Amino acid sequence: MKKFLVALLVAAFAFPAAAFGADTIKIGFNIPLTGDIPKVGEMSKNAAEMLKEKINGAGGLDVGGKKYQLEFVYVDNEAKPESAVNAALKLIEGEKVLAMVGPQGSGRAIPAAEVANNNKTVMISGWSTNPKTTLDRPYVFRACFLDDFQGPVAAKFAAEQLKAKKAAVLYAVDQDYCKGISEFFKKDFEKTNGAGSVVAYETFTTKDVDFSAQLTKIIKANPDMLFVPQYYNEVGLIVKQARDLGFKGPILGSDSWGSAELMNLCGDDCKGQYFVTHYAAAGAKGATKEFIDAFTGKFKQVPDDVAALTWDATGMVLAAVQKMGAPSGDLAKDRTALRDAMASMRGYDGITGKMSYDGKTGDPVKCAVIVKITDKGEFSFHESVCP
């Protein structure tokens, strides 16, 4: 009886599958298909599916002269940390994937990275900008820059190009991403413009929709510009309310503005504003343009930064597979080999720019782009800032 129960348990939980069964390469995706930010999951999945079709359509991934078919497994992490851990284990142990892409948000990426690192499996997050994600974890990588790079870039832009002497910040206190960027922005802006030059530093809580109390305070402090490192859905509300309350200065954003939905939600109010991001959709050239056109044609929406970064993250994993050579079939060995190939990646030409790892950390060296929202509502390239 007990044996039967154990057997039942095994049957229920062990998903016998080999990563390299019949010349396939299996990659797992740990993404939020449900929960608070399903859009992120949807965009990640779309980008991944597109990449898979592109490569499988061409006969598969060429590794050492042999074609391998790609198999992508998507597991929902519900935008919850414990589910992300669960999903990571399911992918690494159950599905026996070679590498894992995601989770995208830092709240999920940090615990999942712990799991991936302990199990010696390559994990690459497209979107997690929190420094803790890759800290002391040789198996964990990311495809985006960090908060401590983006914040100063924004501060520099505000001081030099927007000619701001006094700045104000409005951000969500319970979002690690927004909080991180705001802190770095404040530090850097005050370094150039003197202590107290950030005249208003206001916060709200996620899912708030009324910011008038904070904006009134900000306007009273009379800043030259307002920095809003918030998600696109909040941006629409913040910018509108700021204008209604009589704020006339420029409003600067961060990479979380970069969604196709921004203009739909924000409308005319956002036109003429700038934001820091990973890539500019309008006026893009070469591979970036191809990606944007293909994506727009397939899914009827312009890819946002999550889609672009997922594409790049997955692309980088595949490039590393090509670099490490034909898989041996021994999963543990292959995963380690893949890690080494990832860490020695130099000058990978992604659609969000060139990326290199320095071999010590999993944080890429890459440039940020400052984008201007044109009067037609397009995100056009303004300038590129490199570390």
Place this chain on the structure above:
Amino acid sequence: MGKSLTVPALLAALLLMAVAAAKMGILGQYAITFLCSMGIFIILSASLNLVNGYMGEFSCGHAGFMAVGAYASSILGVFLFVPDQVFGQPLLSMAWSPWAFPIVLAAGFVAAALAGLVVAIPSFKTRGDYLAVITLAAGYIIKSAIENVEAVGGPRGFMGMGKIVQGMDAVAKLPWMLVWIFLGVVFTIWILRRFVYSTLGKGVMAIHQDEVAAEIMSVNTNKMKLIAFMLSSGLAGLAGGLFAYMVSFVNPASFTILRSTECLVMVYLGGMGSLTGSVLSAIVFAVMLEFLKPLEQLKWVAIPLLLILLMQFRPEGIMGNRELSDIFPKLKRYYRFK
């Protein structure tokens, strides 16, 4: 003699079996994590049942107490064993970690029980839906307070617990979190049983029936409420501590009202005032959460729909207020109640 040993022996056998299965690799890491989250669900639902089921109050801030326990256990553990930017060098060597871990969990229990006072004291005068709002507000306050404490990472969360679990692994190669959570579940059920069948428990149930009458019958209602609230929130804190070490990362976003809602659902699904029901509903809930994943977004339409249907057919929950032994009276031969 025989009666009092059957259950402990059975539990010990179960634990041994699980550990052996994990060591032999029959139980993968994924299955272990699934069992662990199920265990945490059981602790949460059983502990909330004390207040919402047995005492008949409507507390909806359970996640807040869980957060307090999670942070307290994590901070103490990291303070004792892991070098940290804020808390400095570790006090103890990692070899002590398996022995000190119960103390770490106890800290979570105590901290959450103290937070439970926040709710217990207003409950002397307030009842029903007014108390529901106090618990709700308490949940908000706790979450908001943690977000504003920079030393524990604020919204970025707190980590370092993974190192302690690894440290325990270095001492002895065991599925430690499974063992601790198993012990946590057993402890929870045991203490709740003891409580419910003691005079205190009778007092609590008297409050549920009629508070005024209970007071006239010389039940010290304030004391009862104080103990019930503190025990319930303390156990939620225990669950929080276990959760923190299982995930090895805590952040305030894990303890939103949604988690409180999950706890509430499990209690009422199982049946008010039935420990068996709470355990059963936690298992059902965990299984549903895991196995309906392929439905993606529709999962959260399907689960509530199933639960609503279930409530239409069984408006008193799965077990009502009955226990396992009420359904299978013969079981009484094998275990005692107190």
Place this chain on the structure above:
Amino acid sequence: MLDTVIQQALNALQLGSYYSLIALGYCLVYGVLLLINFAHGDIFMVGAYIAFFAATFLMGQHALIPPASPVAVKLAFAGFFALLPTFAMAWWLGRKRSHGQALNVNYPAVVGGVFVVFSAAVFYFGQSVSIASGTDKLVVFAVTIPLTMVLTSVVGVFIERVAYKPLRLKGANRLYVVITALMMGIILEYGNLSLLGTSRLSFPTLLPRTVFDVLGAKITITKLSGIAVSFLVFALLQWIVTRTKLGMAMRAVSYDKFAVPLMGIPLDAVIIFTFFLGSSMAGLAGMFYAMNFPVLDPFMGALVGWKAFVAAVVGGIGDIRGAFVGGFLLAFLEVTVAATFSSELRDLISFTILLGILTWKPTGLFGKPKTTKI
């Protein structure tokens, strides 16, 4: 300084108007059935979505009526769609009239009548506006209001019939109904998500975006209309509950659910009417909320719903004045904390104060302590 104070007061007023509107819906259902309708926040969300579809539909964004068609055609369409559910509802309520002899007021006729008169007014008003200004956005605005209210109330009543009533008849513990409501709310949220996808919707601008200057403080028409509506709804509900036969019936049900049918009051009809009223208020609130905060997502009702519930309870749940005052109280607390202390501590301090109020007055500001029989 003065302008900041006035500005913050106005900010608090407009935020409070939404808390109050939702709290009033909670309170209405609670007052009659002692049921915390946790789905209320999500019905409010559904209301906002219905308003969105009604408005865009009327504006010709979703086809059916081409944008270029004459105003009269649009109005005919709109009137038809506004009146159809109204009459359906009135008929449905009227069907139960035979059981309700004791109620002298023919309430279905009253409800139907109100909407007919309202729609007629919309017709007249709408035409004159469209002629005068050359824009028909105001017409759309005016027609969307009754349409949203009626359609949302259909959702609310449907939920009551399907989910709550069977449980009530089975004599389940009242908390099981509360949990069912909680589940219903989740179904609405995720049902919406899977139906409409993850993209957020942008509510069209219906009212002109004129900014008024009040002693240096700025306020838009949309904000003012939200405040005005909350006061109007409060007055209306207060009147219905305290001055009409129907309100008396509602209070009677609240007082003793079992004795009421013995007095010849149709219990079921009163409950339906309550849900009808509560949900239509949620729809109204949803629409004005969406106009002011024009980003719609399926979870928009959850947080504001919980906060409104807290507000209703602090005011003294079951009392309409309590819900109204509670909503504004919460908003004033939040704005005051954000304006004077740090906005980081807003939730912390405002909820602590609410907790303090409940400890000081355990049944809320307007609630009366119940005497319990033994």
